[in-house]
Amino acid sequence: MKRQLLALLLLAFAAGAAAAAEETAWDAQRPEFRFFTEKRHFTQETWDQLPAADREDALATVRDAAQQRQDAVHREYETAAARWDLQQARQLTDRYTAAEVRAVQIWVGPEHAQALGRKVSTVRAALAKAAGEGLNDADAAALQPYLQPQAITELRSLKAAEALRLQAAGQFSKHELPRKTVDATVAGVSGALSGDVNRNMAKAFDGNLAGGNADEAATAGKYALPKGALNGAVAGLSAQTGAFVAANTAAALGTPRTTSASTVKSAAPASLDEAGRAKSTAWTSDAYGITVKTAYGDKAFRDPTEAEAYIRTLPPSVIKEVKLYGHGSPGIQTVGPASYDAGSTAQLLKGKMVDGGLVQFVGCNTASIGDASLNPATGLSIAARRLLYFSVPYWSDRINGTPSEQAKQQWEKEWNADLARDTSIGLASNNNVIVCGYRTFGLVPGRLPVLTRILGTQEDTDPTLVIGKKVCYQNGREVPAP
Amino acid sequence: MTDIYYLLEMLLILAAPFVPIAAGVLLRRKFPASVEPVPTAHKLGRLAGTLLVWGGAASVLFMIIVALNFKGIL
Numbered sequence: 001m002k003r004q005l006l007a008l009l010l011l012a013f014a015a016g017a018a019a020a021a022e023e024t025a026w027d028a029q030r031p032e033f034r035f036f037t038e039k040r041h042f043t044q045e046t047w048d049q050l051p052a053a054d055r056e057d058a059l060a061t062v063r064d065a066a067q068q069r070q071d072a073v074h075r076e077y078e079t080a081a082a083r084w085d086l087q088q089a090r091q092l093t094d095r096y097t098a099a100e101v102r103a104v105q106i107w108v109g110p111e112h113a114q115a116l117g118r119k120v121s122t123v124r125a126a127l128a129k130a131a132g133e134g135l136n137d138a139d140a141a142a143l144q145p146y147l148q149p150q151a152i153t154e155l156r157s158l159k160a161a162e163a164l165r166l167q168a169a170g171q172f173s174k175h176e177l178p179r180k181t182v183d184a185t186v187a188g189v190s191g192a193l194s195g196d197v198n199r200n201m202a203k204a205f206d207g208n209l210a211g212g213n214a215d216e217a218a219t220a221g222k223y224a225l226p227k228g229a230l231n232g233a234v235a236g237l238s239a240q241t242g243a244f245v246a247a248n249t250a251a252a253l254g255t256p257r258t259t260s261a262s263t264v265k266s267a268a269p270a271s272l273d274e275a276g277r278a279k280s281t282a283w284t285s286d287a288y289g290i291t292v293k294t295a296y297g298d299k300a301f302r303d304p305t306e307a308e309a310y311i312r313t314l315p316p317s318v319i320k321e322v323k324l325y326g327h328g329s330p331g332i333q334t335v336g337p338a339s340y341d342a343g344s345t346a347q348l349l350k351g352k353m354v355d356g357g358l359v360q361f362v363g364c365n366t367a368s369i370g371d372a373s374l375n376p377a378t379g380l381s382i383a384a385r386r387l388l389y390f391s392v393p394y395w396s397d398r399i400n401g402t403p404s405e406q407a408k409q410q411w412e413k414e415w416n417a418d419l420a421r422d423t424s425i426g427l428a429s430n431n432n433v434i435v436c437g438y439r440t441f442g443l444v445p446g447r448l449p450v451l452t453r454i455l456g457t458q459e460d461t462d463p464t465l466v467i468g469k470k471v472c473y474q475n476g477r478e479v480p481a482p
Numbered sequence: 483m484t485d486i487y488y489l490l491e492m493l494l495i496l497a498a499p500f501v502p503i504a505a506g507v508l509l510r511r512k513f514p515a516s517v518e519p520v521p522t523a524h525k526l527g528r529l530a531g532t533l534l535v536w537g538g539a540a541s542v543l544f545m546i547i548v549a550l551n552f553k554g555i556l
Contacts, residue, residue, distance in 0.1 A: 384548045391492040404484040
């Protein structure tokens with residue numbers, strides 16, 4: 001009798017184990033796995049190598065987020081698949097970058113993504129052509145499946161309107177400068193200014209003040225745009241895009257992950273040499289850096305590209321701790337001219353961390369706000385975060401004509417992003433790495449204006465003390481700080 | 483409707499740091515310094531008012547610093 005009972009029990013366990021394995025097996029159709037694929041957290045291969053318990057944890061962690069993402073992509077795709085008016089044509093061709101089309105491919109289907117990609121490229125080309133040489137009948141016919149008839153008519157009238165505008169402005173050909181001269185001048189000016197514009201766009205979202213040394217700053221001054229014009233440009237851009245501009249727009253403009261620097265201090269900061277030369281003489285701090293602690297010793301870098309190169313040369317499983325110090329905003333940590341999101345950080349550190357290694361984001365708001373707190377400072381930080389990363393971009397979008405639902409979805413998602421948790425999920429298959437960030441704004445005494453100059457801490461690569469609410473995650477689950 | 487909701491939310495957030503200041507001022511008026519002799523409860527009420535006023539002022543200052551930092555001025 002006992003043997004029979006034992007056999008039955010074993011059979012039940014085996015069936016249970018098989019069912020559990022079935023539940024966590026890679027299924028490309030389930031939202032959680034689509035989510036992993038989009039965020040590049042796992043591939044089927046890396047998933048299969050993950051222990052069963054970690055799989056369940058990872059699935060549970062992203063379940064809600066995956067469902068929300070699925071709903072959002074489907075909802076947005078409905079708009080994208082319909083015929084657009086002219087405003088939508090402009091907005092959606094900007095919005096559907098390669099990454100967004102990839103999201104449609106993952107969540108909706110490859111054939112839909114292909115059709116959308118075709119639509120976006122056709123409309124984008126038509127928008128450019130409409131303002132230049134104008135659209136002909138063939139162009140208009142090609143746009144019919146994609147745009148509303150009214151939008152096509154408006155596009156066709158753009159060239160005539162532009163010609164009238166130029167005529168009214170008195171730009172007749174006999175007054176025009178030679179084309180070569182104009183091209184050369186514009187190329188020179190835009191080349192000199194584009195870096196500033198990029199950095200200032202980013203600065204509007206992450207508040208990064210990092211600047212260069214005094215000599216370079218002085219020469220950069222002559223290229224600076226008038227402050228009013230810059231503020232206007234930055235404000236306009238903020239309306240269109242948002243916190244992710246720091247990473248995405250700069251990358252789209254050909255300078256991947258660049259950010260920071262004020263109007264005057266426009267040059268990229270020089271690395272510190274051993275004698276401590278090339279230090280900033282600014283009254284405010286531009287301290288930032290990456291510290292890498294390995295079995296071979298500790299190394300601190302001012303230049304993030306040098307740090308990245310160093311990390312890439314390291315053998316697997318040697319990094320005990322990485323500290324990324326700079327400005328933070330929901331979902332993004334900047335370190336001087338570079339910025340890191342969950343994907344790029346996980347990609348950089350994958351396979352390099354020791355068991356239980358620590359990744360520390362030292363920047364404001366690099367984790368979500370978390371549960372309610374009785375601490376008034378935490379409440380104040382949450383209020384400030386909501387204002388800066390939701391209210392400000394939401395109202396900018398609304399002023400620029402973005403529908404309220406669209407602006408709401410965009411910023412409700414962005415303002416409480418959790419960089420630390422997302423990175424820990426990205427590193428989930430990598431030796432139980434612990435990733436820490438700050439739920440609040442962090443006050444760093446060594447960064448206080450004026451004091452920072454007296455103390456000589458403008459270009460520190462380590463903050464020594466951060467007053468803020470820290471949180472740590474391991475494989476996507478909150479754990480005590482080590 | 484969405485706009486009204488978010489407008490109200492923004493106004494409430496902006497007003498939040500001023501609430502302790504107002505409460506502090508009320509407490510300090512309720513427990514003026516001129517009373518002699520000063521009972522302990524009176525002292526405590528006045529101290530709470532002072533703390534609220536300065537806590538609120540610090541909150542406003544904090545919000546301003548954060549906003550300036552966000553805009554890249556600090």
